[in-house]
Amino acid sequence: MRFVDNIKSRKIKVGVVGVGYVGKALAQALLSSGFKTYGFDINPDKLGEINHQKFTRAYNVEQLENCDIVCICVPTPLDGKRQPDLRLLIKACNELAALKTKKQLVIVESTVAPGTLRNIVSPIFAKEGKKLGEDFYLAISPERVDPGNKVFTLKTTPKVVGGIDEESAKLATEFYSTFIDEVVTTTTSEVAELSKLLENTFRLVNISLVNEIKGYADKAGIDIWEVINAAATKPFAFMPHYPGPGVGGHCIPVDPVYLLEEAKSKGVDLNITRSAIELNETMSKKIVGEAKRALNGYTNGRKPKLLLIGLAYKPNSSDTRESPALKIWKQAASEGFKVSYYDPHVPKLNGYTCQPITKEILAKQDVIVIVTHHENIPYELLDEAGKPIIDTRNIMRKFSKDKFVWLERRVS
DSSP: OHHHHHHHTTOSEEEEEOOSHHHHHHHHHHHHTTOEEEEEOSSGGGGGGOOOTTEEEESSGGGGTTOSEEEEOOOOOBOTTSOBOOHHHHHHHHHHHTSOOSSEEEEEOSOOOTTHIIIIIHHHHHHTTOOBTTTEEEEEOOOOOOTTOSSSOTTTSOEEEEESSHHHHHHHHHHHHTTOSOEEEOSSHHHHHHHHHHHHHHHHHHHHHHHHHHHHHHHHTOOHHHHHHHHTTOSSSOOOOOOOSOOOSSSTTTHHHHHHHHHHHTTOOOHHHHHHHHHHHHHHHHHHHHHHHHHTTTTTTSOOEEEEEOOSSSTTOOOOTTOHHHHHHHHHHHTTOEEEEEOTTOSEETTEEOOOOOHHHHHTOSEEEEOOOOTTOOHHHHHHTTOOEEETTSOGGGTOSSEEETTEEEOO
16 A cells, blocks of 8 residues: 555655644654654744754644644643543644545544544544545544653553554554554554543552552551552562652543543443542642641741642653642642742742742741652751651651651651
């Protein structure tokens, strides 16, 4: 087939819609593999982050008309009511469907619920008079990019691919096989869609489970961290997950909601998934409650000062999407705290500026909450300040003679 031959020989042009962290990583991988690549984003500044002789900055979607393959990498977040929000995906599909293209393979890398490709995306192209297999092909390959992970890169992480029909699946598989080590092709697009939701729901459920068990362990005077380490010595049928301030990022807090709502539409109640989501949403209130208990009213009526350590949702990253630190901040402010933060990766956010970690700054704080355990944070200085520390990451054990048990500091 000529299309397949052109893929293998890098004679095709590839468009990437959405050049955020997912689209940027994909575009860079394509360029490294020798593909002529076009990037389009509603924020044109993002296009300037990629410099390569084979990269074309597309400032309007019409420039993708000559692309043989287009990968859609737009966010699929939750809206203000914590419901799935497909507006960016639908907008991108509407614009692509309106182009005068022939034999274009469209691949959705955005995370979506099962049936989205078949019931929402495909009809958009059909409405424009395009026929599957003649005017367009359609596949899905949910992104698995883990920013900052140097072990599992885009190239070395297996890529799941599902097509709306057999030919679409075949073409997408051939495409990804040119620059990714292992491609896993599913029998339907729905299998690929659900696989991504399962991956991240698994993570949320297990993290929520260990946070729940930690609540019991604290009451019983048992060190949950030692418990997990002991359980992890079992060489089979156990995968350690650790307690913390709640999950963050673009995937783990979001994807289970997509699964929950899709199941609800089919009359299925996912009780465990729902409970995990609800428990995660209570974590900020629990942590602020611990901060108040640690103070025990000694601020004499003035607004207590709370210093957050780490705003990003993961270590050594600047990404604050769905970060538990922001939820803790909002909760603490609503309960009367004056909040400031230290995060060397997030110098400014929403009009606030990162505070330096000095003895003088720490002396003015009433309580410190460690949310994200970046490297190169002066943890010894935090310990020397002698302030109550809510250590949600168990990081202070490495730097202090005191015994830190999340969410409480006990002087040994």
